[in-house]
Each structure stands twice: as structure tokens, then as C-alpha cells.
Amino acid sequence: MFFQELNNEQCKSYLVADLKAGAAAIIDPVERNIDRYLAVLAYHNLKLDFVADTHTHADHRSACTALRRLTGTKVFMHERSPQPSVDGRLNDGDELNVGSVSIKVFETPGHTPDSLSFYINKDRVLTGDVILIQGTGRADFAGGDAGAQYDSITEKLFTLPDETIVFPGHDYRGNTxxxxxxxxxxxxxxxxxxxxxYIEIMDNLNLPLPERIQEVLQINQSEVDDDRIKFPMVAELNQVLQMEPETVKEKLGSDSVIIDVREKSEYHGELGHLQGSRLIPLAEIPASLDDLDADRDKEIILVCRSGARSTTAAAILKGLGFQKVKNLKGGMLDWHKKGFPVEK
Ligand SMILES: [Fe+2]
Structure with missing residues (x-):
């Protein structure tokens, strides 16, 4: 196995390769370093089999979509990742291969609901921001959960052999x-x-928010790179009322307006959509405000795949003065789990 951290900065990207087979994967590529990645791949004569993110990053723009466009590589993301265009969705226990190198996928939620760890070559683990060197990733962004993070670390990562090498998604003190x-x-x-x-410690960190969180989350969640959308602050996302699927089901056919903010291909895709829902992809919300104005006083329920993009949409509408906006908690994924009806 050929293994290398590629950025040499606080934010880490890892190359996993089999030089003999000419196969490679990059985990957590960063957009600003794409040229470097392409150069390293070319130097070693490697074909990029896939790229993946350990989670939806709030501090940097992911290079996954751009690398896919440039090289035709596959993009793999967590089942709950809000990214609309991916080639495969990862779940706990999935096995990936890069040439002869084995990669086992662990779901390790807590820092975000879509946090993954990659156990590579049975001797090292990429932990993203779940566990850092002498620290752990914050759990106070929308969807973060300190209790779940404790469980991910103690029940999953800490069950790996003690000698397993930990490579985190960040390090701020120069450790590797x-x-x-x-x-x-x-x-x-x-x-x-x-x-x-642990929950007590995490609830009292009082960390400042990353400077570029608005811009970065917007693009990493939705691929929407449009400055007409003002991305809500984390505090505004946390204020969005999350409605249980059971409650939303009772609203079907009522006066409530259901808006699905996924892409058209997802709306008509395998998860289907809610009966009577209206499709307005997140990027088109600013252009649709005139239409939405007629429903300003009605209850508006936002829907997406996992509940992340729609929480963003709900917060955007709230910021524009829509009073009764709610979000379908867990999105179409949880709706499906309940076996509730969909249309395609
Ligand atoms: Fe993170």
C-alpha cells in the first residue's frame, strides 16, 4: 500500500493507493489543492478510482465534485450526506477496495450525522473529525450530537486494535x-x-464558528455556488422546527404546503416524494420567492433526502419572513424507514 497525507497543513487529505495496480483513492480532498492531487496521481501513474469525504465539511470546500468532473472518478458519500450527485452511498460495514488495499467503512456519527471513518489495510483508521489527536471534533453544528459521538468513539473506534494508527481530518498542533x-x-x-x-464537556466548549462556514456548507451540502442565496448562520439552522415524520404524514392533503428542495432526478428517483409536494430545488428558491409569497401565511414543510438541505431552506425562508416553516426530520430517508407512502 502507498499511503500519504497530501496537504501538509491543518486540514488533512489522504491518498490511498496500490502502486502496482495503478489504483488510488483520495479521502477528504480539498478544493484549493486539486492541482497538487492531479500532479501526484500523474507522477505515480495512478488512476483515481474514487474520492470520498468523511463528512460534510464546514471549514473547507470539498474537491470531490470537481475531481469527478476532471477525472471521471466516482464520488462516495455517507448514506445521509446531503450531496445530491454521488455515485455511491456508504453504510456501516461496507467494504471498498483500492487495488489490493482493503477499506472498511464505519458509520461514526456525532460530529455530523454523516460522519464516516475508514479502516484501511487493517492497520490504520481515518477518523475525520470524530476523534482528533488528543481531542474530538465539535458537535455543536446543526445535526451534531455529543452522545452519539461518544458512542461512535467508545463502541466503534476504540474496539479496533490498540496499535491501529489514527489519522484525523485535522490537526491544529502539528501532529500527524x-x-x-x-x-x-x-x-x-x-x-x-x-x-x-463527555456531553457536559462538549456542551461547554463555546468555540467560535469557522469564518467561512456559510459559503462552505452551502456548496458542500448542495453544490449550489450562487451568491444570491444568503446561507443561514448555524444558530438559525438550529432554530428550525424539526417535525417528526408521523406528524408530517397527518398533514398530507391538508392546507400545509410541502416543498421538496432536492434535485429533479432525486424527486423522481428511488426515494420518490411526498404526495402533493412541490419541487423547488434549493438553488431555485430565490427565483421562486414571488410564487411562494401567496403561501406566506400557511404552514410550509420543507423536505429533502436526509433533512440537511431542507433545514437550510427552512432557515432561508424564515430569514425572509415566512413565519410557519418546519422541516421534515430525517428527510425522505427516515420517511422510507417508517414505510410511509411515496409517489414517484
Ligand atoms: Fe468537520
């Missing part, structure tokens, strides 16, 4: 790697802490 054993013993956030203690 650790091991599961070291973090289990000495990570100040989690070593020896109960679940309750």
Missing part, C-alpha cells in the same frame, strides 16, 4: 498521527469519561 491505544489512554476529552461527562 496517533494510535487507538494512545487516544484511549490519554485523550483528555474522552479517556476515563462517562457519556454524561
Amino acid at each position: 498521527e496517533s494510535t487507538i491505544g494512545t487516544e484511549k489512554e490519554t485523550n483528555p476529552r474522552i479517556a476515563g469519561k462517562t457519556r454524561e461527562e
